[in-house]
Amino acid sequence: MGEPHRVGIVGLGYISQAYLRTLARHPRVTIAAVTDLDPARSAAVAAALPSARALPIETFLDSDVETVLNLTVPAAHASVALGAIGHGFHVYGEKPLAASLAAASAIVETAAAAGLTVGCAPDTVLGTGIQTARAFIDGGGIGRPVAASAVMVTPGHERWHPHPDFYYLPGGGPLLDMGPYYLSALVHLLGPIRSVTGAASRTRDARTIGTGPRTGERIPVEVPTHVTGVLEHAGGALSTITTSFDAVHTTAAPLEIHGETGTIAVPDPNKFDGDVRVFELGASEWRSVPVSAGYVGATRGIGLIDQIAAGSPRASGALALHVLDAMTALLRSAEQGRRIALTTTAERPEPVPLLTAEEWSAG
Known part of the structure; x- marks a missing residue:
């Protein structure tokens, strides 16, 4: 399986706890860095995750992660995603992809030009x-x-x-x-x-x-x-x-x-x-x-695990x-x-075969 995929999380509000319950225990993933506008939130999450560093937002994009998990409010989705892509990171974000169609298009197009992957909830x-x-x-x-x-x-x-x-x-x-x-x-x-x-x-x-x-x-x-x-x-x-x-x-x-x-x-x-x-x-x-x-028994974050495993996410940008x-x-x-x-279209994602909780949670 190789080394776990290094994920950094931006935004540690209400929904982040659901993601952490899935990702923190999955062998394919290491939560390497976390950040939030409230430094106390970052510190609390990092204290519960030995693998994670709590970083200021200003230096987060200089960390050694591979994928940024964007759990900010919708108005910040585009700026965070584009910043991550600009630093060479894959992105997986909460829905909607951005607050406007133009901003969402910029995310997908910029990532494609850089050879990076974009995934997005819902999973x-x-x-x-x-x-x-x-x-x-x-x-x-x-x-x-x-x-x-x-x-x-x-x-x-x-x-x-x-x-x-x-x-x-x-x-x-x-x-x-x-x-x-x-x-x-x-x-x-x-x-x-x-x-x-x-x-x-x-x-x-x-x-x-x-x-x-x-x-x-x-x-x-x-x-x-x-x-x-x-x-x-x-x-x-x-x-x-x-x-x-x-x-x-x-x-x-x-x-x-x-x-x-x-x-x-x-x-x-x-x-x-x-x-x-x-x-x-x-x-x-x-x-x-x-x-x-x-995915049997799936929980929030399975879309990111699917993206890491397949490279081409079913919950795609x-x-x-x-x-x-x-x-x-x-x-x-x-x-x-x-x-x-509409000005866009999308292929139906590949169907998911029946995968037991033991199969997908084991990596």
Whole structure:
């Protein structure tokens, strides 16, 4: 297997703990350096990782890492990624790839010119939920796919996140925050998107933080908080998507794919696993589909492990760019009241074979 791959982490906020639980114990990876705007966070993480040095942000890019794991807020994704690429590092980042399509394109193009790899969350699509559904669809289990629906509703992240400001600033909102899970899954399942038509609304200009040291503080809302749209896939299928920070709950399945001979209910794409169910033409009830593909027991960071192992990541920058193109086009469509053709495309990533937790966690 060779020496472990040296990873440096930029940004040690809420999501970093999920990544560290996966990466710190994987034999393919060494966390070599960490940095954060809050030096105390860096010191605390480094103290728990004998392999890691806590570095100031100013000197982090002079460290001897191979890949930078970019866990900063969306507004900083592009500057951190481009800085890392400029120093000769591969990059894997949290979603979205950048806060704007132009910045995301610059990341992908600059990395390609330098011969470097870019990966991007979400990696939940590599788990057994989406991958089992994909294997079933690709095997003809629902006939030719003709349509899909994706639904994500929540009353807002300020209810549980102690510092939710960035969710309501440019680069945030329900579509850019949660849409990557659903759109990435739809591309895995149905292929790339050709064009979109969207509508959006914002119900409030401020939100109240509901937990943590800032409980009761009001924060501004500068982005749409309910977005819905229609996606036209290159293969002919039509998907509808709804993402909302304004609704309370729903009985709708997170994802449903409709084919000529059946409908498949896909588990929450924000999770790695879950029950895949199918209702076949002529049947009288749903039945569960046995797990047949994906990383079993996967957790956040499996996308980076996949990138290190394969060299050509399934959770790729090209896919993240295409998903961001679709999301920003939906928002522009909502503003302009017209259908918008996308400027990018992406190949469906290679499917993930069934890999047990013992197989992938052993390196």
